Amino acid sequence: MGALPEPAEDVLRRALVSEFTVLGPSGRPITHPMIPLYDGEGIYLHSSILFSKKLAHIKANPKVSLAITDLAATHGEPLTHRVTVQGDAAVIEDDPHTTWQRILPLWIEKEPIVKEFYAKRVALPLFWERSLIEITPRRVLIWPEGSTERPPSVHELTGVA
Amino acid sequence: MAVAQDFLRQIETGFSHAVLAFTGSDGYPVSVATRYVVDAERGVLLLDPPAGQEVTPPEGAEVNIIVSHIRPQEIGYDERRYVQMWGTLEREGGRLAVRPTRSHSWDEKKVPFFQYSEVTVPQAHDYLEALGRERGRPVRPKLSFGWLALRTTRAPFLTATLVPVILGVAVAANEGAWSLWLAFLTFLGGALVHLGLNISNDVFDTLSGADAANTTPTQFSGGSRVAHYGLVRLRTLALLSAVFYLAGIGIGLYLAVERGFWPLFWIGVAGVAISLAYTAPPLRLVHRGLGEIAVALGFGPIMVLGSYFVQAQRFTFEAVYASIPVAILIALVLYVNEIPDRAGDSAAGKRTLPVRLSKDAVIGAYVGAVALTYGLIAAGAVTGVLPRPTIIALATIPLAIRVTRALRRDYEDPYALMFSGMGVNVQLHLFTGLLLFAGYMISIAADRWLDSVPVFLR
Numbered sequence: 001m002g003a004l005p006e007p008a009e010d011v012l013r014r015a016l017v018s019e020f021t022v023l024g025p026s027g028r029p030i031t032h033p034m035i036p037l038y039d040g041e042g043i044y045l046h047s048s049i050l051f052s053k054k055l056a057h058i059k060a061n062p063k064v065s066l067a068i069t070d071l072a073a074t075h076g077e078p079l080t081h082r083v084t085v086q087g088d089a090a091v092i093e094d095d096p097h098t099t100w101q102r103i104l105p106l107w108i109e110k111e112p113i114v115k116e117f118y119a120k121r122v123a124l125p126l127f128w129e130r131s132l133i134e135i136t137p138r139r140v141l142i143w144p145e146g147s148t149e150r151p152p153s154v155h156e157l158t159g160v161a
Numbered sequence: 162m163a164v165a166q167d168f169l170r171q172i173e174t175g176f177s178h179a180v181l182a183f184t185g186s187d188g189y190p191v192s193v194a195t196r197y198v199v200d201a202e203r204g205v206l207l208l209d210p211p212a213g214q215e216v217t218p219p220e221g222a223e224v225n226i227i228v229s230h231i232r233p234q235e236i237g238y239d240e241r242r243y244v245q246m247w248g249t250l251e252r253e254g255g256r257l258a259v260r261p262t263r264s265h266s267w268d269e270k271k272v273p274f275f276q277y278s279e280v281t282v283p284q285a286h287d288y289l290e291a292l293g294r295e296r297g298r299p300v301r302p303k304l305s306f307g308w309l310a311l312r313t314t315r316a317p318f319l320t321a322t323l324v325p326v327i328l329g330v331a332v333a334a335n336e337g338a339w340s341l342w343l344a345f346l347t348f349l350g351g352a353l354v355h356l357g358l359n360i361s362n363d364v365f366d367t368l369s370g371a372d373a374a375n376t377t378p379t380q381f382s383g384g385s386r387v388a389h390y391g392l393v394r395l396r397t398l399a400l401l402s403a404v405f406y407l408a409g410i411g412i413g414l415y416l417a418v419e420r421g422f423w424p425l426f427w428i429g430v431a432g433v434a435i436s437l438a439y440t441a442p443p444l445r446l447v448h449r450g451l452g453e454i455a456v457a458l459g460f461g462p463i464m465v466l467g468s469y470f471v472q473a474q475r476f477t478f479e480a481v482y483a484s485i486p487v488a489i490l491i492a493l494v495l496y497v498n499e500i501p502d503r504a505g506d507s508a509a510g511k512r513t514l515p516v517r518l519s520k521d522a523v524i525g526a527y528v529g530a531v532a533l534t535y536g537l538i539a540a541g542a543v544t545g546v547l548p549r550p551t552i553i554a555l556a557t558i559p560l561a562i563r564v565t566r567a568l569r570r571d572y573e574d575p576y577a578l579m580f581s582g583m584g585v586n587v588q589l590h591l592f593t594g595l596l597l598f599a600g601y602m603i604s605i606a607a608d609r610w611l612d613s614v615p616v617f618l619r
Contacts, residue, residue: 016238017231021182021190029182029190029225033243049302050281052288069180069194073231073238084216086189093292097303111237122308123380126285126390127278129302138189141215148194151213 003041004085005155008140011083012038016073016110020045020133021065022057022089030057036066037106043085045133046100046107048126055091055131064089066135071146075110082143084152085135093131100130164246164261166201171266172244173199176228181208181257183218183225183250191216195257197226206246208257218257224250226259242268273576279376286391302391313387313401315359320587321460321491322351324594328487329468331601332480335548335608338473343420346412347468351432353409358436360402363388365440366509367395369448375505379579381587382498383505406433420471428467435459448511452499453492461488482537482546483597486554489534490590493527497564497586501575524568531561538597549617550607551600560589 004012018036021029032054037044043066047055058064067084093099108115121128141152182192193216196209206226210217218224229243246261267277285302293300304312311317330344363384366372372389387393410433417425435455438444446455465484466476473480499506499513500523507516515523538554541547567582607618 016233017229019180019182019192019227019229021192021225023184023190027184028223028247029184029192031180031182031192031225031227031245033227033229033231033241048278049285049288050278052284055288056291063189065182065190065192067180067182067192067194069178070229070231072177073233075233075235082194084192086185086191096289096292096300113236122304122312124275124278125304125308125312125392126282126302129285129289141193143194146194148211148216149209152193152216154215 003157004043004137005140005142005153007081007142007144008083008085008155009038009040011068011079011081012036012043012085014074014076015068015070015079016075017068017070018045019067019069020054021067022054023061023063024057025060027061030054035107035110036068037103037110039103039106043087043135043137044103044106045089045135046103046130047133049096049129049131050126052131055093055133058089058091058133062088062090064135069146080145082146082148084141085137086139086141087135087137087157089133089135091131092134096129096131100132103132162262163204164264166204168244168264168266169199169201169204169206169261172228173201175242176230176244179206179208179226179228181211181218181224181226183222185215191218197228204260205253206248206259206261207253208259210255210257218250220250220252222250223247224259226261240269241274242266242270275576276376279378282373282390289391304392309387309392312385313360313363313393313398314356315385316356318359318587319352319355320591321494322355322464323348324487324491324591324598325460325464325484326351326468327598328483328594328601329465329470329480330472331598331605332465332477332483333469333472335601335605336473336477340472343416343471344468346416347471350409350412350416351464351467353405353412354433354436355409357402357405357409358439359385360398360405361437362440364395364398364402365442365445367398369440369445369509369511371506371509371511374508375502377501377505377575379501379575379583381579381583382500382502382575409433416471421474424470424476425467428463428470432459432463432467435463447513450512450514450517452513453496456495457488457492460491461485479546482541486534486538486597487590487594489530489537490593493530494587494590496523496527496530497568497578497583500568500572501578501583520572524565524572527568528565531565534593535561538593542600545619547597548600548604549619550603551597553600553603554593554596556596557589557593560585560592564589 019031020034021031034045065086071079140155143152179197185191193211198207227245231238232240244266247263248259248261251258289300326348367388388395413429462484469480499515503515542552564582564586571577607614
């Protein structure tokens with residue numbers, strides 16, 4: 001079991017898409033649909049340098065939120081909860097060509113066709129220059145049964161590294 | 162400025178919910194799902210207020226609203242689309258109201274992912290430049306040496322050289338003149354010039370802006386793009402092109418000295434000149450709609466006659482005649498490959514035939530050229546200008562039909578055309594050339610091993 005409440009872990013493991021919100025230069029929220037990845041310890045996203053504005057925004061202001069709201073977007077049973085994770089994001093890109101590859105197995109698990117695309121990466125080389133985004137969660141909001149008509153349960157995670 | 166009513170109407174259906182995002186009092190963004198309705202007439206989005214103090218945005222806050230959709234598939238997902246908008250939040254009755262003033266959207270049905278990934282190439286360059294400034298040293302994209310070499314040289318297109326060279330050798334061998342070593346050298350020389358041409362083409366397309374303007378490149382069209390992507394410096398490409406040209410010219414000169422200087426010298430000069438003039442200023446033949454003629458001459462008569470002369474040390478009408486079908490078909494490879502590039506080519510002032518002609522005219526000309534090709538093969542085989550077994554090259558007619566159907570169906574969709582027509586069109590040239598070669602081989606074998614050669618094998 002990881003550092004997150006169990007329902008949030010289940011949602012992060014199974015969700016195929018999330019809404020990742022960063023803050024732009026003027027403080028305005030900007031949201032990007034992205035695949036959430038979770039290995040039981042860390043929450044990860046990743047971005048090609050082709051779509052890198054979000055990376056620059058994170059570097060300027062690491063405060064982010066990650067919402068998982070599409071209950072049907074899984075490979076199996078629908079999700080039973082909606083979850084929002086608020087936290088601090090770090091961009092990990094020692095080498096944009098290779099560093100991100102450690103999350104490739106997690107990515108392939110959610111999007112198996114990526115294995116085939118990766119084997120043919122010569123076709124779209126800049127897409128495979130990527131940065132890893134690691135989120136350190138500070139607060140988790142959970143809506144049982146996905147209903148936002150009722151207040152979420154709020155989990156403060158101040159002790160999480 | 163308010164977002165247009167039509168823009169708002171596109172999210173009236175097709176999305177299950179919206180996600181409202183705003184900046185919380187602690188400075189972290191808050192994002193929460195909610196139901197929404199569109200009042201397009203008033204240009205307003207009406208949202209159900211989510212319950213709970215933590216997720217209630219303050220009135221007057223600038224908020225972000227996104228609606229997004231994917232359809233899960235076993236291999237991942239498809240039907241990706243999203244629309245996001247920004248505006249100031251107000252309360253209206255029991256609901257939250259936002260009149261969006263800015264928006265951003267993507268729908269992979271309207272802008273395919275590969276095209277989207279081309280449009281954003283400048284963003285990638287800006288990011289790497291910024292990263293380089295952070296680190297105090299340049300950060301460049303990478304590709305393994307093998308992939309980079311393949312991409313830079315576009316070596317798989319060497320079939321365009323292979324076909325005319327072996328055809329010239331076959332015509333000569335049918336007359337008894339045959340040297341494997343000379344055939345190998347001819348192919349090597351031709352291939353080196355071809356690789357030099359491929360790379361110089363990329364240099365000039367990058368310089369002219371044609372690569373940047375083309376947002377729908379495919380496996381077969383749009384060039385190597387290694388300079389455009391920042392994988393190889395333009396100067397390196399220019400140097401590499403020069404090295405290939407010089408090596409090819411060196412082999413050509415050796416063959417000329419060995420086999421007959423002036424005829425091979427002038428053939429070599431013509432080949433190199435046409436290949437350079439193809440995209441290089443001042444002639445830039447491909448910009449003037451003359452690219453097909455240049456390619457037909459270079460990869461047709463010039464290569465077939467050059468290859469033939471190296472073996473036979475003379476010119477014949479048969480060698481010229483044999484070169485014409487493959488010349489037309491290689492020109493058609495370029496012609497079809499230009500179809501997906503036409504918007505970018507037009508923007509860069511590259512007035513290729515598909516830029517100049519209507520869809521019907523382009524397809525009509527394709528059908529006419531293919532018919533002429535098969536007519537020449539049939540007439541050559543029947544009259545005996547070509548060995549009669551070369552009639553087997555007509556076996557590729559179904560491929561030509563497939564390409565024609567693909568052009569009619571997928572003319573406006575570069576990626577569909579790539580799968581349905583462009584690859585098949587390359588095969589059409591290759592297999593027709595190989596079957597013409599096979600026809601010669603059958604004739605040569607019959608002549609060698611049969612005491613009395615029947616007329617249909619001569």
